[in-house]
Amino acid sequence: MNETTLLKMRGIDKSFPGVRALQKVDFTLNKGEIHALMGENGAGKSTLIKVLTGVYPKDAGTIELEGAGEVAIHSPQDAQNLGISTVYQEITLCPNLTVAENMFIGRGQGVLTNWKQINADADKLLQSLDIPARATQQLSNCSIAVQQMVAIARAVDMDCKVLILDEPTSSLDEQEVEKLFGLMRDLKEMGVGIIFVTHFLDQVYEVCDKITVLRDGQLVGEYEIKDLPRVQLVAKMLGKEMDDLSDIKGESDEYKGNDAGEIVFEAEGLQSDAGIKPFDFHIKKGEVNGFTGLLGSGRSECVRAIFGADRILGGKVKVHGKEVKINKPIDAMKNGIAYLPEDRKIDGIIGDLSVRDNIILALQVMKGFFKPFTKAQAKAFADEYIDKLNIKTASADKPIKALSGGNQQKVILARWLLMHPEYLILDEPTRGIDVGTKVAIQKLVLELASEGMSVTFISSETDEMLRTCSRLVVMRDRKVVGELSGDDLTQNKIMATIAGGE
């Protein structure tokens, strides 16, 4: 172990039933270093953090700490005793206690507590870290940023050597972020090693020294910040090399009806409570377009806003040029908009209901509460789409949860196709399903578009987007930062736009 090395994780393996979350991941942290841990959602960042803090036991690998040698961390308490502290995105302190109480609670000062002394100590620490809070103030009276800083101060006071900041900036405004960065730099001076997990590229380049990139549970590499330009970082996270220029636009007929080019849906300054900046958007008849950006960039939130799935805060929406109100999903459905959600389990399937009920659900809701389909009608609909989409199920009466992921997805797709929407939104329809079904879904999208349906297609795999979409809206940090079409639709261009800045 090098003498500046603080933490050394080697060959960390962690599996969950059905997923290998981490495979032979190495991670090294030096004293006085701010080290960004980057990767898309599901890349294994949080799993690695949770292994380090003792939330999950590791399957294999070693963790070495400066001065302690190889350590076994079985619980968060162990981690804390070893000087590893974590500050999470959500505040985990007690809002109705004072700042000092929060800083010293649960640290066993014995039976009698000298609050005077503690308050004085707390004030001293707060001052030395330049945190704008008083010891006797109730925590809930502080801003979120200050609360986070108090959490950090608590960690620092517990002799923490390794400080993990898990997405600390997502609920802070710019000035608050600056303050937090100031504090991080101070701690760095003091020799604390900081692991910084974030989705915001700008912030990484502002404050970090090193970057470790994970992808699909594997280590991509460790880089000095100056050696890794943004575009390269995005490429590393997505797993695409910049020189990989193979653009593979699918060969399909374009829609050639009389009304081709008519704008089917148009949004102006649309905004929801999911934290996206207001955005403009439109789609033409027979067009396939998509939202792209890193996970967490707000692409799902955009389509959810279009469908009225989140609470709408403002903006104008036009369908066929006529202004309409879409405040909840049923409004969107009545305007011919269908939405296949990103998270199949939480937002898509109704697990215990049969495949048949799952297929007819949306159309049934459109038809109305007092007009249920007869058994024969429902059966006919279900059988038609089971056949059309080649859904593999023993019978239409089987509960949907008994099906494989790909077949569940086809059932949800069938649900929306049965509605014969004019505008179909597919959010990650190909995630977690087998390759065969992926290709089938992409083909289907192009086929539907050639018949005049407008489709918005979102996928984490840029290949798929390039293959299906003729126009891409690019998002970064929850706002639309560009739009690409025609010759601009290349991997390189997309990555450059996602990275921005340079």
Place this chain on the structure above:
Amino acid sequence: MTKNKGNVLGVIKTIASHQLFIPLLALVLLAVVNLVNDPSFFEIKDVTNNAGYIVKSGALITILDYGSELAILAIGMTLVTAASGGQDISVGATIAIAGSAMLRVLCGGNSRPETIQAPIIVAFLVACIVGMLCGAFNGMLVSIFKIQPMIATLILFTAGRSIAAWINNNELPIVPDPKFAYFGGFIPGIPIPTTVFIAAICIIIIAIVLKFTNLGLYTQAVGINESSSRLNGINPTFIKFLSFVILGLCVAVAALIKVSRLSTINYSVIAKDIEMDAILAVALGGNALSGGKFNIWASILGAYVIQFLTTTLYKFNVPSDALAAYKAVVVIILVVFSAPKAREYMEMFVKKLNPVRKEAA
């Protein structure tokens, strides 16, 4: 031979996994116990009642009579359970409120009126409105304010009987009209308890509603996956709210029967603990108390089985105070056996027994 055996086992497994299996099995068990103990349990005699009419009498008639009020409540409780994944524990107290409101209308605030002050139908409609308002109050807390159903309904559970007493200034009015006693007793010339007909009407109504609306589909969808239901255009808040209002209506019907039985009310004991029996009926019917898929017929059957159990316990001279303890045993068995963990253990147990046979095959 082995193959045949396997088939038989398969058939048994299919039958055993049917939702009506448990309540039917319980029913058969209870019937056998009574048959062994005292076959006269099943006798139905003609007797002359207080009003001078010949009516049927016997343990089975009692079960039908009291099981019917439970069955009516089980309908509403099933819907509430399915939609909200929780239970309404204020049923007994809201019966007191609705019943008290009915008495107030019938007696016009006078505790010993000469004649009824309003038609029975008006009094009943008022009770319906009051019951639905109580349901709406519970439903609002659960669906809009997202309070756990048991906690939300704890409010009326606690306050309900006081409210009921307050409606009639803590007096106990007596309904003078003998016709009012028909609902919880017998209609002259008909030897079967009226409650059976009232329950039949309720069952027919809910059957029609389930057939001609999407109440069943929506309720199950909301109970299974609220988020997904919303994205399919269903309004989960409204569906949950509606289930409580429907239960409120069931409560009003039960209140009519309960008050009619005595032609008056006893605020502190009327329909006491009936919510527990109604919840038990839902559970006995094999419906998950955590919500989702439901079978209302199984709940209704469950209600009669519960009453069968109660009547059986009385036959064994169990004092009414101790009744709850005996029922608790049934609840424990039911809850433990329907828990997924118990099934896991049972499967493990079966597997332990089976490997020998598998190898032999």
